[in-house]
Every structure is written in structure tokens, then in C-alpha cells.
Amino acid sequence: MVPIKNVFTGEDLICPRRVHLFYFEDNFIVILVPVSETLATMDDFMSEDKTTFIVEEVSKIIKDSVETVIGENSYKHGRVNQWTTSVVEQCLIQLSKLDKPFKFIVNCIIMQKNGAGLQTASTCFWDNTTDGSCTVRWENDTMYVIISVFGLAI
Amino acid sequence: MVEESDTYHIRPNHRLKFKPAVVKRYIHDIVRERLSDMQYDPETVAELTRSLAESIKDKVKTAEFDRYKIVVQVLIGEQRGQGVKMSARCLWDADTDNYADDVFMNDSLFCVVTVFGSYYY
Numbered sequence: 001m002v003p004i005k006n007v008f009t010g011e012d013l014i015c016p017r018r019v020h021l022f023y024f025e026d027n028f029i030v031i032l033v034p035v036s037e038t039l040a041t042m043d044d045f046m047s048e049d050k051t052t053f054i055v056e057e058v059s060k061i062i063k064d065s066v067e068t069v070i071g072e073n074s075y076k077h078g079r080v081n082q083w084t085t086s087v088v089e090q091c092l093i094q095l096s097k098l099d100k101p102f103k104f105i106v107n108c109i110i111m112q113k114n115g116a117g118l119q120t121a122s123t124c125f126w127d128n129t130t131d132g133s134c135t136v137r138w139e140n141d142t143m144y145v146i147i148s149v150f151g152l153a154i
Numbered sequence: 155m156v157e158e159s160d161t162y163h164i165r166p167n168h169r170l171k172f173k174p175a176v177v178k179r180y181i182h183d184i185v186r187e188r189l190s191d192m193q194y195d196p197e198t199v200a201e202l203t204r205s206l207a208e209s210i211k212d213k214v215k216t217a218e219f220d221r222y223k224i225v226v227q228v229l230i231g232e233q234r235g236q237g238v239k240m241s242a243r244c245l246w247d248a249d250t251d252n253y254a255d256d257v258f259m260n261d262s263l264f265c266v267v268t269v270f271g272s273y274y275y
Contacts, residue, residue: 075237077237080237080239081239083239084239084240084241085241085243088241088242088243089243092243092245095245096245103244103245103246103247103251103272104244104245104246105225105242105244105245105246105270105272106242106243106244106245107227107240107241107242107268108240108241108242109229109238109239109240110238110239110240111231111236111237111238111239112236112237112238113236114234114235114236115234116231116232116233116234116236117194117196117199117231117232118229118230118231118232118238119199119200119202119203119229119230119231120203120227120228120229120230121200121203121204121206121207121227121228122207122225122226122227122228123204123207123208123211123226124211124223124224124225124226125211125214125215125223125224125225126223126224126225127223127274131223133225148227150225150270152223152225152246152272152274154274154275
């Protein structure tokens with residue numbers, strides 16, 4: 001089939017992108033949508049900000065959660081359970097609001113200040129380009145709080 | 155891992171899922187072997203936690219949980235009578251993803267290891 005003439009080039013109503021209409025003999029009309037135009041509709045979804053793990057953003061969420069839940073409270077053995085749960089839940093709720101295609105793991109350690117030493121390390125087998133982690137160390141007069149967030153891309 | 159072609163498997167085969175019991179035994183063995191007669195020493199503990207995490211990660215990789223991303227976290231603390239609380243929560247697919255953990259204590263230190271496994275669709 002040989003195109004007789006290029007009837008129309010421009011936006012049409014059904015598919016609001018620049019398309020090309022070709023009128024063929026035997027009364028065929030072919031609509032060609034350039035590949036670049038189709039990818040343009042995916043632009044929003046594929047933009048960097050929506051699919052990568054941004055450390056600063058996550059770090060801010062973690063700091064806000066800790067400030068809100070613990071703030072200036074003193075270490076109390078009876079309340080630690082509730083604090084860890086609340087901090088972790090707050091973080092997770094805020095992270096899920098980011099609406100990113102990630103699975104999250106949030107880890108929280110609260111330790112009373114009494115001169116003892118603490119060391120934590122983590123290692124991951126993942127995809128370096130899409131996945132990331134963020135660890136925040138926070139303290140007040142009576143306790144240390146370490147929160148780690150791991151984001152694994154789907 | 156991403157270089158492998160897409161398999162379009164949404165779920166791993168039941169036999170190939172991340173098995174917490176198996177991983178817990180790996181952690182248990184490695185930690186006991188490395189820390190049984192260790193004392194908490196601020197200078198060497200940093201290197202110790204890091205190398206412990208690497209060893210555990212390498213061991214879990216030998217189990218060949220296909221298409222699983224692994225996160226290993228090791229915590230070593232000095233025993234001085236202080237209170238410690240550690241908790242974790244995950245936003246993931248509970249059907250395919252899982253975790254394993256173990257705690258070890260001796261007179262001068264305590265060690266908590268957590269291994270998370272997350273399926274890559």
C-alpha cells in the first residue's frame with residue numbers, strides 16, 4: 001500500500017497528540033502516532049522525583065516523627081514500647097503518603113544513656129541505582145534514638 | 155540483578171520463598187561462632203559489626219533465594235544494665251516478603267541481627 005497523500009498532521013480529538021493521517025488507495029486511512037508522542041504521556045510518571053529514593057526527604061520525615069513522638073521526654077522503661085511503635089508507625093504513614101513505588105523497612109532503636117557503647121551496621125544486596133537507605137541518629141538528655149529506613153524499588 | 159530479563163513472575167514459587175527459619179539458623183551459627191568469647195571493645199567493634207553483616211549477607215546469598223533483595227542489619231551493644239528497645243515495621247507484600255532475626259548475649263555484649271528479604275517483581 002502506497003500512501004496517496006498525507007491528509008492531516010496535527011492534534012486530533014481522540015488522541016490529543018500530534019498524529020499523522022495517511023490516506024491510501026482502496027480507501028484505507030492509517031493513523032500514525034510518532035513514538036516520541038506516546039512516550040510524552042508517560043513523562044509525569046517516569047520523572048526522576050517520583051521513582052527514586054531521595055535521602056533528604058526521608059531524613060526530614062524521620063526527624064519530624066521523632067520530634068513529635070518523643071520530643072523532650074525522659075527515658076521510661078514502661079513507655080519505650082509505645083514510643084518505638086509510634087515512631088515507626090508515624091514514619092511509615094508519612095513515607096506511604098509520598099506515593100512512590102517503594103517497599104519500606106523502618107527500624108528504630110531506643111537506648112538509655114548510661115555510658116554504654118552501641119554500634120550498628122547494615123549491608124544490603126539490592127539495586128544501587130534505584131534503592132536507598134537513610135539512617136538518622138537523634139538524642140536528648142536521657143536517651144539515644146537510631147532510626148533506619150530502607151527503600152526497595154518495586 | 156536488574157540486568158536479568160523480566161520474568162513477569164508476580165509471586166515466587168512456594169518452595170523458593172524467603173524462609174525465615176533457614177536464615178535464622180545461618181545467623182545463629184555465624185554469630186555464635188564469631189562472638190562467643192568476644193569482649194566489647196570500642197575500637198574494634200565498628201569493624202566487627204561491619205564484617206559480621208558482610209558474612210551473614212554472603213551466607214544468605216548462598217541459599218539462593220532467587221530475585222530477592224536482602225537487607226542485613228547488625229546491632230552490637232555493651233552490657234551495662236541500660237535499657238534498650240528495638241523495633242521494626244515494614245510496608246511490603248506480606249505474601250512474598252519476610253524477615254528473620256536472632257539475639258545473642260554474653261557477659262559483656264549483646265548482639266541483634268535482622269535479615270529482611272524482599273521480592274523483586
